[in-house]
Amino acid sequence: ILNVEQSPQSLHVQEGDSTNFTCSFPSSNFYALHWYRWETAKSPEALFVMTLNGDEKKKGRISATLNTKEGYSYLYIKGSQPEDSATYLCAFIDTDKLIFGTGTRLQVFP
């Protein structure tokens, strides 16, 4: 059974702090890695799809990098805001299905 690990499990930061978290996945047979953001009482929302080693994607203050050789992806948030508070999930493609990590729960305090 393939495992997708995310760390840390939770994170509390002050408004304005920059933060990052990690997603580790099996480095063999890589197809794609997805990042999702899941706010409480809402649906998970797609952030990025990472496909190539060395990929770097950016959306506003959020960016992500990918290292398929060593099997990890980092998500960075620059200048965190209270509205960034959410659970951030990564998901690895395994034989046509998404395997999700348990997520990093981020709380940003004003």
Added chain:
Amino acid sequence: KAGVTQTPRYLIKTRGQQVTLSCSPISGHRSVSWYQQTPGQGLQFLFEYFSETQRNKGNFPGRFSGRQFSNSRSEMNVSTLELGDSALYLCASQFGRGGGRTDTQYFGPGTRLTVL
């Protein structure tokens, strides 16, 4: 464009009963995947339907089943409910088949099932 809708949003059942959950994908999307989320667990893949056929299945007992209709709407059924089936059930739709690959999956708001 309307998003993915799921009904009902909340459901309370007792052990031994069965339940049917419904998912309407985004218009034009042909794939529907179902996931279960329990406390402390990530989203666990249940199954994927594409063009009315189950294309992929996760590690769940046969009590969990589903189907997809010609309009791409999907239903998920759980028979002989157990306490451990209490969870948030999410469905996600995408245009093509196959667990996303590079296609984005769009999630519905989920159905919260409580089994007493």
